[in-house]
Amino acid sequence: MNNTDPIGNRFRGPTPPPVVDRTILQAAAAKAASLGNQGGPRLSGQGEKSYTNGSNREQASTEQTAMSEDNIVFPCPACGTKYSVSPHHAGKKTTCKKCGAAVTVPTPQVANPTIVGGTRTIRRADIDPAASTRDEPVSGSGSAPDVDMTGGASVLRKDETVIGAPPVAASARGGTRGGTRRPAPGGGRPAPAQGRPAPHGAPAKKNNMPMILGIVGGVVGLILVVVLVAVFSGDPGSGGGGGGDPIAGGNSGNNAPKTDPDTLLLAEMKKQVNNATALTLEQVRYYYVESGKRKDNADFKAQHALWADALYRKAEASTNPDELADIALMLDDDKHSGGPALLELAWKSLKNAKKATREVTETRPDGTNKKTQVVNKKFQEIVQRLGWKPYQRPPEMGEAELLECEGTREYNHAYIDIDQTYHDVGLYPPDMIANLTSLQESALQAYNDLKAQDAKDGFAIKSRRAWIRFKQSQGGGKVNRAKGQRSFSIKAMGRDGEEFTDVWTYTYGPSFMVFVEKPIGSESLDESFLETLESKKALLRHLYDWFKDNLIDKYNLQRQKPKGDAERAQLEGWPMEIVVLKDSATFEKYCEDTMGQPMPGARAFYSPIEQRVMTYDDRSDSSADTQWFNESVLIHETFHMLSDFFASNPKFTEEEIMTAPRYTSILVQEGLTDSVSGFKRDGEGIKSTYTFMELNHLRLSDFQQVYKILSNKPLFRIRDTIECRSYPQVQRKSFDRWQEEKWRVNPQWVVNISMGVYYATVCQISYFFHYYKEGSKYPYRDAWWKFIGMDYKGEILLSSYDDTKGIAKFKEVFGIKSDKDWDELEKKWLDFTMGLSPEDVGKGGESIDEGGADENESVAPGIPPMPGFGPGGRRMPALPGREEEKPQPVR
Numbered sequence: 001m002n003n004t005d006p007i008g009n010r011f012r013g014p015t016p017p018p019v020v021d022r023t024i025l026q027a028a029a030a031k032a033a034s035l036g037n038q039g040g041p042r043l044s045g046q047g048e049k050s051y052t053n054g055s056n057r058e059q060a061s062t063e064q065t066a067m068s069e070d071n072i073v074f075p076c077p078a079c080g081t082k083y084s085v086s087p088h089h090a091g092k093k094t095t096c097k098k099c100g101a102a103v104t105v106p107t108p109q110v111a112n113p114t115i116v117g118g119t120r121t122i123r124r125a126d127i128d129p130a131a132s133t134r135d136e137p138v139s140g141s142g143s144a145p146d147v148d149m150t151g152g153a154s155v156l157r158k159d160e161t162v163i164g165a166p167p168v169a170a171s172a173r174g175g176t177r178g179g180t181r182r183p184a185p186g187g188g189r190p191a192p193a194q195g196r197p198a199p200h201g202a203p204a205k206k207n208n209m210p211m212i213l214g215i216v217g218g219v220v221g222l223i224l225v226v227v228l229v230a231v232f233s234g235d236p237g238s239g240g241g242g243g244g245d246p247i248a249g250g251n252s253g254n255n256a257p258k259t260d261p262d263t264l265l266l267a268e269m270k271k272q273v274n275n276a277t278a279l280t281l282e283q284v285r286y287y288y289v290e291s292g293k294r295k296d297n298a299d300f301k302a303q304h305a306l307w308a309d310a311l312y313r314k315a316e317a318s319t320n321p322d323e324l325a326d327i328a329l330m331l332d333d334d335k336h337s338g339g340p341a342l343l344e345l346a347w348k349s350l351k352n353a354k355k356a357t358r359e360v361t362e363t364r365p366d367g368t369n370k371k372t373q374v375v376n377k378k379f380q381e382i383v384q385r386l387g388w389k390p391y392q393r394p395p396e397m398g399e400a401e402l403l404e405c406e407g408t409r410e411y412n413h414a415y416i417d418i419d420q421t422y423h424d425v426g427l428y429p430p431d432m433i434a435n436l437t438s439l440q441e442s443a444l445q446a447y448n449d450l451k452a453q454d455a456k457d458g459f460a461i462k463s464r465r466a467w468i469r470f471k472q473s474q475g476g477g478k479v480n481r482a483k484g485q486r487s488f489s490i491k492a493m494g495r496d497g498e499e500f501t502d503v504w505t506y507t508y509g510p511s512f513m514v515f516v517e518k519p520i521g522s523e524s525l526d527e528s529f530l531e532t533l534e535s536k537k538a539l540l541r542h543l544y545d546w547f548k549d550n551l552i553d554k555y556n557l558q559r560q561k562p563k564g565d566a567e568r569a570q571l572e573g574w575p576m577e578i579v580v581l582k583d584s585a586t587f588e589k590y591c592e593d594t595m596g597q598p599m600p601g602a603r604a605f606y607s608p609i610e611q612r613v614m615t616y617d618d619r620s621d622s623s624a625d626t627q628w629f630n631e632s633v634l635i636h637e638t639f640h641m642l643s644d645f646f647a648s649n650p651k652f653t654e655e656e657i658m659t660a661p662r663y664t665s666i667l668v669q670e671g672l673t674d675s676v677s678g679f680k681r682d683g684e685g686i687k688s689t690y691t692f693m694e695l696n697h698l699r700l701s702d703f704q705q706v707y708k709i710l711s712n713k714p715l716f717r718i719r720d721t722i723e724c725r726s727y728p729q730v731q732r733k734s735f736d737r738w739q740e741e742k743w744r745v746n747p748q749w750v751v752n753i754s755m756g757v758y759y760a761t762v763c764q765i766s767y768f769f770h771y772y773k774e775g776s777k778y779p780y781r782d783a784w785w786k787f788i789g790m791d792y793k794g795e796i797l798l799s800s801y802d803d804t805k806g807i808a809k810f811k812e813v814f815g816i817k818s819d820k821d822w823d824e825l826e827k828k829w830l831d832f833t834m835g836l837s838p839e840d841v842g843k844g845g846e847s848i849d850e851g852g853a854d855e856n857e858s859v860a861p862g863i864p865p866m867p868g869f870g871p872g873g874r875r876m877p878a879l880p881g882r883e884e885e886k887p888q889p890v891r
Contacts, residue, residue: 071084071085071086071087072084072085072086072087072089072090072105072106074105074106076096076098076099076101076103077101077103078096078099078101078282079096079098079099079101079280079282079283079285079286080282080283080286081096081097081098081099081286083103085105089105090105090106090107091104091105091107092104092105093105098282098285098286099282262294262297262300265290266299266300266303269287269290269291269303269307270303272287273287273303273306273307273310276307276310276313276314277310277313281311281314281315281318281323281327284307284310284311284314285311285314285327285330287303287307287310288304288307288308288310288311288330291303291304291307292304292334308331308334308336309338311327311330311331312327312331312336312338312342314327315327315328315331315342316338316342316345321346321349321350321352321353321355322350322355322378324342324345324346324349325346325347325349325350325378325379325382326378327342328342328343328345328346328382329343329346329378329381329382329385332385340385340386343382343385343386344386346382347379347382347383347386350376350378350379350382351379351419351421355376355379356375356376356379356421356424356425357373357374357375357376357379357421357424357425358373358374358376359371359372359373359374360372360373360374373424375424375425375426379425380425380427383425383427383429384427386429387429387430388427388428388429388430389427389428389430389433390426390427390428391428391432391433391436393415394440394444396444396447397411397440397443397444399447400443400444400446400447402468403447403450403461403464403465403468404464404467404468405443405446405447405450405464406442406443406446407439407442407443407445407446408443408446408447410439410442410443411436411439411440411442411443414435414436414439415436418432450464457510458510459508459509459510459511459573459575460508462572462573462574462575463506463508463513463575466508466513466574466575466577467506467513467515470488470504470506470513470515470577471500471504473486474486474487474488474489474490474492474500475489479491479492481590481593481594482593482594482596484594484609484610487590487593487594487610488504488515488579490503492593493517493586495520502518502523503517503518504516504517504518505518505524505525507533507534507536507537508537508575509536509537509538509539509540509541509544510540510541510544510545510575511540511544511573511575511576512537512540512541512544512575512576512577512578512638513575513576513577513578514533514536514537514540514578514579514580515577515578515579515580516529516533516580516617517579517580517581517582517586517617518582519582520582529617531684531685532617534685534686535631535684535685535686535688536631536634537686538685538686538687538688538689538690539631539634539635539681539688539690540578540638542689542690542692543635543638543639543642543690543692544642546676546692546693547639547642547646551642551643551646551788551792552646554789555789555792555793557646557647557648557792557793558570558646559645559646560644560645560646560647560648560650561611561644561645561650561652562574562611563650563652576611576612576613576638576641576642576645577611577612577613578612578613578615578634578638578641579612579613579614579615580615580616580617581614581615581616581617582616582617583616583617583618584616584618586616587602587614587615587616588600588602590614591605591614594607594610603615603618603629603630603633604616604633604634604636604637605637606637606638606640606641606644608644608651608657609652609653609654609657611641611644611645612641613634613637613638613640613641615633615634615637618630629698631679631681632677632678632679632696632698633677635676635677635679635692636673636674636676636677639672639673639676639677640669640673643669643673643792644662646792647662647663647791647792647794648792648793648794649662649794649797650662659800660797660798660799660800660801660803661725661726661798661801663725663791663806664722664725664787664791664796664798664805664806664807664809664810665721665722665723665724665725665806665807665810666721666724666725666726666727666730666758666762667721667722667724667762667765667766668787668788668791670758670759670762670763671721671762671763671765671766672766672788674696674699674759674760674762674763674766675693675696675763675764675766675767675770676692676693677692677696677763678692678693678694678695678696678697678699678763678767679691679692679693679694680694693767693770695767695836695838695839696763696767697838697839698838699759699760699763699764700760700763700764700833700836700838701838702756702757702760703757703760703761703763703764703833704833704834704838706753706757706760707830707834709745710741710743710745711741711743713741713743714761714830715734715737715750715753715754715757715758715761716733716734716737716757716758716761716762717822717826718765718822718825718826718829719822719826720733720737721758721761721762721765722806722807722810723804723807724758725798725801725803725806726801727755729801730754730755730758731751731754731755733754734750734751734753734754734757734758735747735750735751737750738750764829764833765829766784767833768780768828768829768832768833769781769783769784770784770785772828772829772832780814783813783814783815786813787809787810787813787814790809790813791806796809
């Protein structure tokens with residue numbers, strides 16, 4: 001067509017495909033005749049979509065309008081979800097609400113047939129079922145050829161309609177149907193050269209233009225009906241049977257049947273459900289969702305159950321965590337039996353994909369960044385449905401862990417081994433919570449028992465902390481017992497392969513810890529030994545109370561050890577340590593390792609360097625004498641430890657100890673200690689009560705025997721004892737006394753027994769000062785305790801082992817100014833002491849063979865016991881002294 005064409009050629013009507021020419025023209029002619037006979041009412045946008053006859057016309061028009069008037073209906077190209085939008089959205093881009101795919105709203109190919117004067121393009125498939133083999137009507141752009149609908153001779157004004165238009169004068173038509181025809185733009189074949197027969201029943205008018213336009217309008221309307229039916233049925237080839245659809249070959253006088261979309265959807269679901277495995281997950285989900293919307297219908301309800309099973313199988317095989325999570329929640333919402341199992345798969349899939357939480361960065365007010373984990377709400381909802389609950393580690397578990405209460409180790413392993421995801425989310429599976437709760441209850445029970453015991457004795461928690469310090473101090477590293485390095489470690493004890501708690505356990509009394517070595521292969525201590533430990537606990541408790549009342553409180557003594565932590569130790573009540581080895585062989589090995597020489601016969605000793613008492617478990621002799629001796633030795637060494645921890649002028653190193661003495665004389669150091677070691681006990685075990693500073697029968701017996709051997713003279717006088725500040729000085733003084741008194745005994749024997757006799761002598765001197773009585777008064781008690789107080793408070797500090805300030809101060813306190821004063825004091829002491837009668841308790845009281853005291857004898861008779869020794873025992877001095885102007889480093 002060009003501008004030189006006759007005007008009629010530019011406005012000629014569209015030419016339908018010849019295959020349906022006759023049918024369309026007949027239907028259009030009948031419609032036009034009917035409308036013409038009825039006065040030609042103008043059609044609305046709704047009415048022109050239905051070519052019905054008789055009384056059903058308005059009803060059909062209304063139903064079609066309600067179904068699809070003006071809206072554009074189209075599916076998502078990815079998941080198939082159908083949408084219906086207003087025409088003004090044509091050509092716009094959006095995203096699918098189901099799957100998120102990009103979607104472009106299609107532009108309708110068939111314009112409103114009531115608009116006249118424009119060029120319309122339709123597809124052959126829209127009016128000819130044979131032109132398409134798809135199950136659904138073609139929408140959007142396709143490959144069907146376009147048809148040029150502009151052919152026709154009549155020219156209509158814009159206010160005219162196709163059908164029912166008022167007649168137009170012949171002079172105004174401007175052309176005839178006999179003009180030259182042009183092929184359609186899309187390649188459609190040309191219309192017949194002789195035009196088309198007039199419709200039956202059309203008004204006999206010379207001007208055929210209204211009829212032609214009516215036919216065209218009818219054709220377009222009919223095409224729209226076919227398209228709508230095809231859209232809703234999904235099958236353009238099934239137009240319906242016995243209605244009045246002229247294209248389907250039915251009676252043109254009847255209405256076309258309306259197909260219910262739900263009926264078509266149900267038929268489609270039934271057809272596809274058996275082929276669900278071949279569908280995509282989104283297609284299956286679509287059918288599941290749509291059937292769920294219509295579950296009030298029994299058929300759809302049945303389909304919903306089938307599609308739920310199909311969706312479960314699809315989701316179960318899915319590798320997309322978010323997809324799986326969404327479907328799991330959907331199925332669980334619908335109470336599907338597979339919902340819980342799918343929820344289990346979903347949370348694990350999200351966790352493995354590290355989607356349980358996400359890291360977010362927040363900016364603090366100071367400008368620094370803080371990274372935190374934010375919980376995935378989808379993951380949180382899933383695990384909450386599975387019964388996961390919050391779990392908060394009790395604050396008490398921290399203290400129980402520090403105190404290493406029984407069960408805390410197992411609890412901590414279980415809590416720490418939990419994957420960090422659970423901690424980040426703050427939710428835990430029920431079985432995990434049950435396990436943690438069980439371990440927690442066990443650990444907290446042990447912790448609460450410890451607190452209850454501490455409330456009773458005020459020392460249980462302090463002891464536990466001391467046990468932990470002891471264990472930690474024996475950790476990995478080099479063992480050097482001579483330097484006190486890890487002396488009680490597994491390696492040092494020769495018990496490699498065992499756990500520390502398999503080797504050691506502990507008991508305690510106020511201010512004391514007793515670390516006990518377990519016998520090899522024994523998980524716990526036997527009951528008999530536990531009974532002895534209970535008795536020792538009672539002993540230590542009473543001993544500390546006595547020391548506190550008579551020395552600490554009386555002289556306001558402050559704790560001096562351990563070095564650097566003494567003040568803290570006093571505030572927190574750190575206990576002092578006693579180590580009990582499993583047997584005498586282990587004890588002797590320890591002595592040899594630490595001091596370089598064995599101590600045969602030794603029962604216990606206190607080391608000021610290591611700041612602990614060492615002893616061993618000796619139950620080979622359970623006689624009363626042996627048990628009394630063992631307890632007396634423990635009292636003696638423990639009293640030394642108390643004195644060392646609280647007396648002023650502390651010594652921390654061997655060099656300091658060798659430079660100057662801690663006390664004014666051994667009289668104070670050993671005399672007071674041995675006199676306190678004389679005790680009485682009432683009761684057994686933990687309920688035992690002890691009275692200290694009673695008569696020490698062992699020391700009294702030793703003193704009296706030697707006194708008689710030496711012609712009723714003491715080996716050491718009181719004045720001699722205050723001159724001895726070291727053990728070598730004791731030995732020298734004994735030899736000096738042998739020369740002075742000219743005893744007819746072997747001098748070597750005198751020197752050998754000097755240490756044992758010195759202990760017995762100073763013990764009886766201390767006992768005399770405290771208990772000697774004249775009338776109702778104790779003439780020396782106050783002076784003795786005053787001198788002790790000055791010594792413990794550090795008011796008499798000696799610069800060396802030759803310093804005699806202690807002797808001068810003793811004379812001053814006791815009022816001694818001459819030898820006569822000394823002689824008077826000595827007589828009272830000897831008379832008092834020899835008037836005492838020792839009881840038959842304690843080991844080491846055998847009679848000394850006087851025959852062995854002959855000066856021609858080179859072997860001494862039995863030696864009286866020293867502290868920590870049985871009969872016949874001996875050891876080197878525990879304090880340094882001066883021998884030929886050279887200090888002797890001994891312990």
